[in-house]
Every structure is written in C-alpha cells, then in structure tokens.
Amino acid sequence: xxxxxxxxxxxxxxxxxxxxxxxxVALFVGLxxxxxxxxxxxxxxxxxxxxxxxxxxxLKPFAKxxxxxxxxxxxxxxxxxGFYSPLNKTFILDCGFAKLGLEGVLNMLHIVGTLLTxxxxxxxxxxxxxxxxxxxxxxDIGMSPKAGYLTLATLNVVPQMQRRMHGIQExxxxxxxxxxxxxxxxxxxFIPLLGPVVLSSLTDAQERGMTLETHGFGLKENKHTSLVxxxxxxxxxxxxxxxxxxxxxxxxxxVLNGVGIIAIG
Amino acid sequence: xxxxxxxxxDFSFKYRQTKKYALKHLDFAIKKGEFVCxxxxxGSGKSTLASALVGLxxxxxxxxxxxxxxxxxxxxxxxxxxxxxxxxxxxxQNPFNQLSYTAGTVAEELAYGLCNHGVPREExxxxxxxxxxxxxxxxxxxxxxxxxxxxxxxRVALGSSLIMEPEIVVLDECTTQLDPMGSEEIFDxxxxxxxxxxxxxxxxxxxxxVARCAxxxxxxxxGEIVAQGSPNEVFSQxxxxxxxxxxxxxxxxxxxxxxxxxxxxxxxxxxxPTIELVKEAIHS
Numbered sequence: 182x183x184x185x186x187x188x189x190x191x192x193x194x195x196x197x198x199x200x201x202x203x204x205x206v207a208l209f210v211g212l213x214x215x216x217x218x219x220x221x222x223x224x225x226x227x228x229x230x231x232x233x234x235x236x237x238x239x240l241k242p243f244a245k246x247x248x249x250x251x252x253x254x255x256x257x258x259x260x261x262x263g264f265y266s267p268l269n270k271t272f273i274l275d276c277g278f279a280k281l282g283l284e285g286v287l288n289m290l291h292i293v294g295t296l297l298t299x300x301x302x303x304x305x306x307x308x309x310x311x312x313x314x315x316x317x318x319x320x321d322i323g324m325s326p327k328a329g330y331l332t333l334a335t336l337n338v339v340p341q342m343q344r345r346m347h348g349i350q351e352x353x354x355x356x357x358x359x360x361x362x363x364x365x366x367x368x369x370x371f372i373p374l375l376g377p378v379v380l381s382s383l384t385d386a387q388e389r390g391m392t393l394e395t396h397g398f399g400l401k402e403n404k405h406t407s408l409v410x411x412x413x414x415x416x417x418x419x420x421x422x423x424x425x426x427x428x429x430x431x432x433x434x435x436v437l438n439g440v441g442i443i444a445i446g
Numbered sequence: 447x448x449x450x451x452x453x454x455x456d457f458s459f460k461y462r463q464t465k466k467y468a469l470k471h472l473d474f475a476i477k478k479g480e481f482v483c484x485x486x487x488x489g490s491g492k493s494t495l496a497s498a499l500v501g502l503x504x505x506x507x508x509x510x511x512x513x514x515x516x517x518x519x520x521x522x523x524x525x526x527x528x529x530x531x532x533x534x535x536x537x538x539q540n541p542f543n544q545l546s547y548t549a550g551t552v553a554e555e556l557a558y559g560l561c562n563h564g565v566p567r568e569e570x571x572x573x574x575x576x577x578x579x580x581x582x583x584x585x586x587x588x589x590x591x592x593x594x595x596x597x598x599x600x601r602v603a604l605g606s607s608l609i610m611e612p613e614i615v616v617l618d619e620c621t622t623q624l625d626p627m628g629s630e631e632i633f634d635x636x637x638x639x640x641x642x643x644x645x646x647x648x649x650x651x652x653x654x655x656v657a658r659c660a661x662x663x664x665x666x667x668x669g670e671i672v673a674q675g676s677p678n679e680v681f682s683q684x685x686x687x688x689x690x691x692x693x694x695x696x697x698x699x700x701x702x703x704x705x706x707x708x709x710x711x712x713x714x715x716x717x718x719p720t721i722e723l724v725k726e727a728i729h730s
Contacts, residue, residue, distance in 0.1 A: 397562030
C-alpha cells in the first residue's frame, strides 16, 4: 500500500479513483477472465492493466511483478498442461520424450491469463490506494469500523514490531549475542529475541487498548465518521458498472455456451 | 470561587490479581484551572490514580473498589470511558503506545477519537487544524506518526486527547521517556493550556518542575496520601524522604544554608527565591 504522502501516485487518475471502483474492477474483470473459456482474454485484460499502471505512475514495478510471476508460471504450466494434460487430442509438437498438445496449451493460456488478470488488478489496487482511503471506502459501504481498525492496525503494527525487534536485537548483540553469520546461526540468534518481543508486545497491547478506550473505540451508538474522504465520480461509477455489466454478459455467454446455444473458444 | 471539577471520595482500589490495595482511602478535590502534581516513588499508586480519574479503573482494570470519583459531577463507575474522554483526557508514558495505529498521517491520528464520536468532517478538520497549532505540530501534519521522534509523537498523543475538548488533562509521567528538550516542549504546552484555564493533573518525578508549577502537590506512598498542599508546604515536611520523595535541590541548598547559620524565614523550593537567599547569605 502507498503512504498518504506518495502524491506522485495518489494524484494520478488511477490514484484518485475510488478504491471500491478499483476493487470492483479487479474482481469483476478477474471473474470474467475466469469463467469465459477464451484463452487469450486474460492477456487482453492484462494488457489493458498495463495502460492503467502507466496512468498510475507504477508501470515499472507493475511490469516487474507481472513478468517475474508470468514467465515462470507460464513455463511451468506449459510443461504440465502442454505435455501431460488429459485434454490433449491435437498434438502440435513432438519433443521426443512427450508431445505438446494444443488443448493443454490453450488451457495453460487460460489459467495464466486469469491469474495475471487477478494479479494485475489487485496489484494496481494495492499500489495506487492509500489504506486509509480503502478502509474509509469499505466503511462507507457498510463494513464495521472495528473490522476497519483491525485491517489498518494489522498493517501498521508490523513495522512497529520490526523496529522493536531491531532494538532488542541491538541490545542483545551489545551484550555479546552473535546475530550475524550463516542462515542457521542467524536463526539461532533469532530464537532468544522472540520472548522479549512477544512479552513487550503484550504490554504494549494493554496500553494501546487503554488508548483506544479513551478515544471512543467502544462507542456503539455513534455513526462513525472519517477525516479521509472518497469521491465517487461519474467516471468511477461508469467504470464500476461497466465492469459489472461485463461480468454479467460473461455469465450469460458462459451459460449459453454451456447449454450449446452458442460456441465460445 | 472556582468550581470543583474532580472530587475523589474515600476511594480505594485493589487490582483483581493482587492482594494489596493500590489506592487506599483517597479523599481530595481539585478545582477548575488548578495545576495539581502527584508525586511518589514507583509503585506508590500514581498510575492507578491516573487510570481511575479517566474511568479505566474500574471499567478497564477490574478489581475491588470502594468510594467514588466524580468528574464534573459524573461518577466514573457509571459513565462510559468514551463519554468521560470528552471531560478528561489522559496521556501516559510511552508515546508510541498512544497511537491508534490506524492513521497514515498526524492529522488522521489527531482525528481518530473524533471519528469514533461521529463528529462531522468539517468540524473535525477545524479542530485538527486548531490542535495542531496549539501542539506545534502543524508543520508535520501530513507525516506518518510512526516516522516521528518520541517528543513529536508525545505531542501528537497529547493533541489526540485534547482534541476531544476535555476540561481536564491527566499526564501520567508523560515526559519520562523524552529527552530534556522534548520534555520541556511538552511541559511548555501544558503550562500554556493551564494558563488558559485547563485543569492539569500531572504525575511527575521532576521535583524542580513540580515545585515551579504546581498549585497543589499530592504525595502518594503505598496507595495513601501522605502529604498534600502547596509545594512549599509539602516539600518543607521533614519526613518526605521516608516516603521515597527527594525534595527539590533548591530546598536542599536552603537547608544547607540554614544549617550554616543563615537566617531563613521561609524555605524556598524554586530557583529565584533560592538565588535571593544565596545572595543574602553572601552579603551577610
């Protein structure tokens, strides 16, 4: 997730978009790629996501994650599905040790395309959305503020625990504990740190609980408000409804295909 | 005559898991605008008293309780902690444990309590701006609270209590973990708030500061009030050390001069009268 001050991302057209729109698009487009038996569809969606990533100023890390995930998974599934899929009937290449089947390759493309579509949508949501805005948007559509608190606190408390761990580690190494060396040695050094980290975290949790109580966390009768706001522009609505309509059309086409009225793929 | 904002009536409390009472038969009142310092050695009951004043005892820390505490006429046992937070704020030692861990910016951290109380956003923005100026954190309002120094975080913590617009603030050794500069910054702000009419109850170990600023000092020892009064009255008591309280250095200087034969009419506990006394001693 981006920080509240990452203006170079948050003030792009994608960054400004309502988080619910981005989450909805990721979900509906991903499901569309999943249910429609069109092997190339996921790649079209992924290509469109490249444009969104460029608009959101995250093209480089986006390309890195897509290719670093896409290439190995494609090769792995090409081997498994292409050579050994039970669907294989039409063989397009004989490699000696096994034959490459067209049906398996198409199935592999469908799986990889679908995975990339979900990955791309969720990555863009994650990398162009400030978590505070996402939680505010989820609260707006009815998520409980307590669930919102859990989401935010979990994400924010991890760096704090890491800092504490680092502090304890430094204190331990100042007293002669070796914290360097091989992976096994580092793991051994890590074990004695766990006790102090867990115990101090429990003490901290009590004080944090007190803070929350004195800040009205337990209030039930009040409507929760937020300093962070989300706009829901006509463009947001159009994109979200567009994605939903796409999904509905995909469902209809899949059903028609299933009953044999039309043939897809 | 100023109205009473805190009334503690024969208040005793024992934590469920302990055998001894942490607070025993406390009985005192604090008037609006007073600066009250609570002193005593570790384990004397200062933090329990601070928790009791804001309702955490007995609503968060359960145990055996006798007597009652009234905050602006509201019994802390029968008023929710959230409701009390609009009358009395609490700031404690570790600044980082007073963050909500839900905020990406100082502004959001300050606004956290207001969000829970359902304050409309427009009012929230106005209050955040005002408190940020008072706390001198308006220049870091867009920063992540987890990236700030201890002193800055403590000012954020104090701000997030004061944004609820309480009449009273309780500071439980809130400068202990800060460097001298950070500590003085917090203290300056508290002094200004007190000068503007806010009631302050502060648990502190810095006796010079207590002597300088308190209208009233309460000394706790093993949960009991063993001395109470103005700084001069309290610090002049000869048995203070027996209760684990070291008097201010200025008083020690004055006592040394007195022992050396210098005529001391009234024992000073702060800097300026001590300097005057030393000057007189030199001239005589």
